[in-house]
Amino acid sequence: MSVVESETVALNTVGGGPRNQGSRAWPAIRRFMPVLVVAVVLFATWLWVSSLQLDSIEQRTLNADYIVSRIQEHLVLTVTASILVAVLAIPAGIAATRSRSRMFTATVVGIANVGQATPAIGVVILLAIVWQTGFTTALVSLVAYSFLPVLRNTMAGLEQVDSTIVESARGMGMTPGQVLRRVELPLASPVILAGLRTALVFAVGVATVATFINAGGLGDMIINGLKLQRFPVLLVGAVLVAAIAVLIDWLAGLVEEMVRPRGM
């Protein structure tokens, strides 16, 4: 479990830390620290951009309408991909742990590994060449890319459930489906959710490459800023992507804490 979660450690340091002793205000400050940091960075960026004399190219990009619609595109792509990953990878993980066939399990994990090992930009461009450009293609490659953490955490979460608890559930006459729903999934849920959180944060970052196949998002700003050598545009795009990633991770951390089964 720790192995699987280690990927998110760098991003998780704030939300999931143990409750500190000390003054009462400290835990609240600690909990909202990521939001504070993001707010400060966004405000500083805004101040800096406001102080600049923007030329016409920069003005076309650095305005509320343009930025809001890029953020919207970015979020729609990220969230849709994550929902799809949850709907596909969790059942796949359950099936892989139920299956007696090692071939099946190895195949599922193998495919997921390939999905993650292949650079996202490569997948996006290859898919665009053989299929089409646009939102759907970007979505498919995002799903392929974030599938593995959820699949692997679902499997790890189910496998770490104490076998004696499962045996006592069976011994009391629960059907295999009841054991899964009432015992195994609730006990595995913290690990599965950690996987989903990782997938979400992955998706925010990787969604920037959608711009290469005309699927919008904040990648547009970054690439435009680079191509047209407009540093403020590039910087605002990059800061926004980072801010979204941190905020989404923070929100996911809150959700994780809320739905964690009590008594554990």
Add this chain to the structure above:
Amino acid sequence: MTEPTSAGPFSTVNGAVGIELENVSKIYPGQTGTAVESFSMSINPGELVMLVGPSGCGKTTTMKMINRIIEPSSGSIRIGGNDVLSLDPNQLRRHIGYVIQQIGLFPHLTIEENIATVPRLLGWSKKKTADRVEELLITVQLDPGIFAKRYPRQLSGGQQQRVGVARALAADPPVMLMDEPFGATDPITREKLQAEFLRLQSEIGKTIIFVTHDFEEAIKLGDRIAVLGERSRIEQFDTPSNILSAPANDYVSSFIGQGASLKRLALIPVAEARLGQASGDASGARVDIAGTLRDALDLLVLTGGSSIDVSEGERVVGSISHTAISEALGAAPLAGARQAE
């Protein structure tokens, strides 16, 4: 127990059922030998049978075939005359209490919800389930007001094991299977749990199969003990005192170990010995008549005298000597003692 027994698919005798195992064998796939070979045993309704043997002798496998956690390879198992193998395994298990050493409480559910597991599977009403949970918590001496809403993690090992027993009893099954239920507790807690368990069993009179590797525990709790050898072969199946006084073979003797007579003394009440005249010394050591011969011997050794008084409450009813204790153990030591005299 105010609840009617939910014997489910079994026909009962006064709420209890007998269990018959006939030539039950288990061969695990991929292994050459049998894990359990042709095991046959008949267990009376309301009887507490101990399966005792060394680790790996197949005693747990044998027990787990009764509720089909492990499917037998051949043979037949009947509970109350019904063939277990022809019943739906999940339905079957809802009517067999099951307690394991690791307890296996659900950590994400409260004590109340844990105990309500089988009633919920059986579709009991909320009211009936809640009443039953409260009754059971009182039965296992846990205050419902304190413990019902707690989580397993907040309980000590001994308390958790009581919840485990309460959970197994929830739907009042006629049969209980217990796999070293007190094995993981410290000696003091274990002794307490054993005493409580005996008291409980005297109230509920379930048919119980109890697996242990601890022969002392088997003597203490069992109506009958089956000493098992390799592949779950029955070396001897008899009452504790018969096994102690007449072990069937060397294997059983070695299992009993040293001090068989001392162990037997713990099974015989003082009342069964021939009591002599009271000493009349009001300040002398006394053993209660409800105690065992072991308690009497313990006091004798401690005081160094030839006999001590036996009391019933405040009243002295006689005395007991070394000779009387030896006599109570049987004829052979008595003959030896006479010759020496």
